[in-house]
Structure formats: structure tokens, C-alpha cells
Amino acid sequence: MTNLFKTMEINVGPQHPSTHGVLRLILELDGEIIKSCKPVVGYLHRGIEKMAENRSYLQYLPIVDRIDYLGGFFNSYAYCDCIEHLAEIDVPDKAKYIRVLCMELNRIASHLLWLGTFMLDLGASSPLFYCFRDRERILHIFEALTGQRMMYNYFTFGGVRFDIPSDIIDKISVFIEDMPECINDYENIITDNPIFVSRCKSKGILTKKNALQYSITGPNLRASGVNLDFRKSNPYLVYDRLNFDVSSDISGDAFSRYKVRIFELHSSLKIVEQCISFIKNSSDEFLNKSVKPVMLNIDNAEYTSSVESPRGLMSCTVMAGGKNPYRVKWRTGSYYAVQVLPELLINAELADLMAIFGSLDVILPEVDK
Amino acid sequence: MINTDLLKEYFPDVLVYDYYIFVEKNIVDVISFLKTKNYVDFDVLSQIIAADCTDFVQLTYRLYSTENNEFLNVVTKVKDEAASVTHLYKSAHFDECEIHDLFGINFVGNEKLERLYMPEDWDGHPLLKSYDQTDERLEWNNDQSL
Numbered sequence: 001m002t003n004l005f006k007t008m009e010i011n012v013g014p015q016h017p018s019t020h021g022v023l024r025l026i027l028e029l030d031g032e033i034i035k036s037c038k039p040v041v042g043y044l045h046r047g048i049e050k051m052a053e054n055r056s057y058l059q060y061l062p063i064v065d066r067i068d069y070l071g072g073f074f075n076s077y078a079y080c081d082c083i084e085h086l087a088e089i090d091v092p093d094k095a096k097y098i099r100v101l102c103m104e105l106n107r108i109a110s111h112l113l114w115l116g117t118f119m120l121d122l123g124a125s126s127p128l129f130y131c132f133r134d135r136e137r138i139l140h141i142f143e144a145l146t147g148q149r150m151m152y153n154y155f156t157f158g159g160v161r162f163d164i165p166s167d168i169i170d171k172i173s174v175f176i177e178d179m180p181e182c183i184n185d186y187e188n189i190i191t192d193n194p195i196f197v198s199r200c201k202s203k204g205i206l207t208k209k210n211a212l213q214y215s216i217t218g219p220n221l222r223a224s225g226v227n228l229d230f231r232k233s234n235p236y237l238v239y240d241r242l243n244f245d246v247s248s249d250i251s252g253d254a255f256s257r258y259k260v261r262i263f264e265l266h267s268s269l270k271i272v273e274q275c276i277s278f279i280k281n282s283s284d285e286f287l288n289k290s291v292k293p294v295m296l297n298i299d300n301a302e303y304t305s306s307v308e309s310p311r312g313l314m315s316c317t318v319m320a321g322g323k324n325p326y327r328v329k330w331r332t333g334s335y336y337a338v339q340v341l342p343e344l345l346i347n348a349e350l351a352d353l354m355a356i357f358g359s360l361d362v363i364l365p366e367v368d369k
Numbered sequence: 370m371i372n373t374d375l376l377k378e379y380f381p382d383v384l385v386y387d388y389y390i391f392v393e394k395n396i397v398d399v400i401s402f403l404k405t406k407n408y409v410d411f412d413v414l415s416q417i418i419a420a421d422c423t424d425f426v427q428l429t430y431r432l433y434s435t436e437n438n439e440f441l442n443v444v445t446k447v448k449d450e451a452a453s454v455t456h457l458y459k460s461a462h463f464d465e466c467e468i469h470d471l472f473g474i475n476f477v478g479n480e481k482l483e484r485l486y487m488p489e490d491w492d493g494h495p496l497l498k499s500y501d502q503t504d505e506r507l508e509w510n511n512d513q514s515l
Binding site: 041234 | 414415418420421431435438458459460462463485486487495496
């Protein structure tokens with residue numbers, strides 16, 4: 001007689017509309033209950049770390065935008081910070097504010113895309129259109145500023161490539177005036193929606209202990225009760241001069257991860273507002289003109305930068321070796337979020353798989369590098 | 370800062386320099402000491418960084434303490450084989466698989482060790498300096514006159 005209680009192994013992905021990239025999951029099911037899960041990554045491996053070894057510091061700069069294409073400014077900054085530290089390059093104040101402005105707008109765009117696709121994963125298609133409508137406005141601003149919608153290549157060693165024109169500042173001002181109402185719109189459709197709440201509350205609970213064991217950072221960690229934000233704890237650029245709040249939640253489920261990210265939209269808008277008022281009144285340079293990026297030659301030294309990206313701590317380690325980097329290593333938030341997935345899925349139902357996975361905000365190119 | 374005297378008492382051969390600790394052997398004991406016994410409680414393993422220094426591979430364990438908000442780098446040299454720290458930090462599993470894949474280091478004690486990015490039957494370990502790079506598309510980059 002065959003065993004009626006045998007578990008079944010099924011495959012999810014690699015090409016699956018909800019995996020935001022290409023991720024394969026091998027699931028072991030007992031009826032509808034997930035008994036074990038094994039993530040298989042590497043389908044987007046482009047050898048970004050190896051590419052650094054054959055290029056000069058400047059030649060590598062356009063490539064780093066591709067690591068997390070939804071947060072290109074964060075990658076560029078993490079790399080520029082390393083080189084500026086190693087080559088002892090000063091960055092003018094105005095450039096620092098422009099960098100923070102770009103990064104916070106990028107964070108809003110990234111969270112909006114997450115919100116839209118997360119709701120789509122749960123079967124709600126209308127929030128996607130609201131989110132993309134507003135994200136499109138940010139991308140238009142970036143396109144006017146840098147010439148690109150996604151891979152900006154805008155930051156450079158010692159500052160930013162172009163000054164920010166006054167008409168773009170006006171565009172951003174209008175945007176941050178409109179945006180709080182848009183966020184209220186999302187909250188009106190989503191936050192109290194009984195279907196959304198019952199699909200997210202107490203689903204995929206990430207305990208504080210597990211979050212630290214698995215090195216989870218960013219909004220996922222803050223939703224589990226650890227109030228750690230590298231903008232506050234290790235302030236870089238001008239974050240110590242800006243006034244903003246960091247939110248955390250204690251329950252650690254998919255719903256609290258949603259709440260933390262919605263709060264971050266508000267705090268990012270607040271930072272953008274402060275940056276604009278500084279940039280308007282500043283007559284500073286936007287680029288340290290004394291830097292000759294093509295000629296950079298750095299003696300053997302090592303530095304690791306820490307940046308709070310939309311998906312957690314992003315670190316770039318550069319080991320300099322003369323004209324080329326000897327070794328570049330990237331640490332990204334999603335890499336560790338994929339690893340914790342099996343822990344969250346054990347004894348969850350198959351139907352909750354995408355609710356739990358979507359709430360972690362994983363971007364696969366960042367995992368595979 | 371970490372308590373250097375206490376660390377030296379338990380492990381006399383370690384070298385402490387700023388936020389770097391250089392360890393020759395017993396790396397797992399040192400990390401487990403830093404995680405539990407010392408008064409600075411390094412509860413997070415942020416990442417493991419490997420670099421090929423031609424005759425050995427340098428591993429840097431980057432620890433982080435959420436309580437004191439500081440990073441600490443524990444540096445060691447390995448050849449072919451290293452001890453796994455997955456029993457201390459679960460996040461080390463992917464890092465160890467990645468280093469096994471790209472540098473060919475075998476982590477003893479990690480039972481689920483496998484290649485992370487490259488296919489199972491891939492020849493060589495791409496991030497080693499000795500990895501064959503004779504692809505003609507890379508040649509333009511080796512022009513020394515630039």
C-alpha cells in the first residue's frame with residue numbers, strides 16, 4: 001500500500017511573475033502546508049565583483065548601478081564613498097545634499113514599486129496603477145536631471161556630474177507637496193482593507209532573534225522590533241544635520257513590514273524638503289573640480305562603506321591595488337532576506353507563499369550580483 | 370571598543386589593531402568568544418569577505434553589535450580549508466557557499482555546502498586571480514598605454 005501521507009516536492013520559478021527577477025524555490029508540501037523550502041539563486045549572476053578587477057576605478061563606476069537597478073543611486077554612493085575615503089577626496093556640501101535628495105527620491109520610487117507589485121501578488125491590481133503613476137513622476141525628474149530613467153551614473157568621485165537646475169527643483173517641490181495626499185490614498189485603499197489585513201496579519205513572522213541571526217537589515221529588521229537605521233546610527237553624508245524619524249514595529253509579520261515602509265515614504269519626503277531648502281540657498285560647487293578620476297592611483301588600502309538602502313544595509317568593500325581595484329565585495333540586504341525565507345515558510349500555507357516573499361522586498365539582481 | 374586585555378588573556382597570539390583583529394588559528398573560538406563572552410556582544414555577522422592573495426585566501430568576518438553600534442573585522446588566512454561558523458550565525462551559510470563557489474574554499478562543518486551561483490559542473494573558481502581569463506573581449510582593457 002502506498003503511503004497516503006507522503007509529502008510532495010514542487011518547483012516554483014525560476015521564471016515566475018511574483019519573484020521579481022529569477023528565483024527558483026524547491027518546496028516540499030504536505031497537502032497545502034509547506035514543510036521545507038530551498039531557494040536556488042544565481043540565474044542573474046553577472047560577475048560584477050570580477051569585472052572590477054579588470055577596470056580602472058572610473059571604468060567600474062557605470063557598472064555598479066546595475067547591482068540593484070531599482071536603487072541605482074545607493075549603489076553609486078556606496079562605491080563613491082569608498083573611493084573618496086581611500087583617495088582622500090573632499091565633497092562639497094551642496095553635492096552632499098544633492099546626493100541625499102536623489103537617494104531619498106530613489107527610496108520613494110523603490111518603495112512605490114514594491115507596494116504596487118506586492119499588492120499585485122496579493123491579487124489587488126488597482127494599487128499598482130496608483131503607485132506607478134506616482135513613481136513615473138520621480139522617474140521623469142531623474143530623467144531630466146541625469147538623462148536616464150534607471151541606470152543613472154550621476155554620482156562621481158568628489159560630487160555629482162551636473163548641477164541641479166532650478167526648474168527641476170520646482171518640479172520636485174510640486175511633487176513633495178502632492179505626495180502626502182497620494183500616500184493617504186494608498187492607505188485608504190489598503191491599510192484597513194479586510195482582505196489585505198487577513199492575508200498579512202501574523203503571516204510570515206520574523207522574530208527578533210531570527211532576524212539578527214540571519215543578518216537581516218533595513219525595514220525588515222525594523223518591523224521585527226530592532227530600531228536600527230544606519231542613517232541614524234552611523235550618519236553618513238549630511239544625515240546628522242537633517243531632522244527625520246525612523247519607525248519600527250514589534251510584531252514582525254508581513255503587515256508590520258508594510259507599515260514600516262509606508263512610514264518611510266513620509267520620512268523620505270521630509271528629508272527631501274529639507275534638502276531642497278538648502279540647495280536653493282547654496283552657492284557651493286556641486287563637484288570637487290580638483291579630482292582627476294582617470295588618473296586615480298590608490299596605494300594598497302581597504303575601506304568598507306555602509307549605506308542604508310531601501311532593502312537594508314548595503315556595503316561596498318574596495319581593496320585598492322594601484323590603478324585597478326584589487327577586489328570589490330558587495331553586501332546587499334536582499335541576499336540575506338532570501339536566506340531567511342525557508343525559516344518564514346515552514347508550516348505556512350502555499351497560498352501565503354507570495355504574501356510572505358513579497359513582503360520581504362527582495363530584488364534578485366542584488367542577490368546574484 | 371572591545372576589551373583587548375580580556376581577549377589577549379584567552380587568546381595570546383591575536384593581534385589587535387583598531388577595528389581589526391588578526392587571528393592565525395582557532396578562528397571559530399575567537400568569534401564565539403566575541404559573540405558571547407565579551408562584554409561587547411557581537412550579535413550579527415554582517416558579512417564574510419574573501420580576497421585571493423595568490424598564496425592564501427584572506428577571510429574577513431565583519432561582525433556588528435546592535436547594542437554598541439560598532440563593526441569589528443576578524444581577519445584570518447586560509448588555504449583550501451576553513452572552519453564553518455554556521456552554528457554561531459545562520460547568515461554565514463550563503464556567504465560560505467559563495468566563497469566555496471568563487472574561491473574554492475571548503476568549509477568544514479557546513480553540511481549543506483554547495484555552489485551558490487555557478488553551475489555544479491563549472492570548471493574553476495572565478496574570483497581566484499589564477500582563473501583563466503583569455504577571452505579576447507577582455508583584451509582592450511589590458512592596454513597599458515591608457
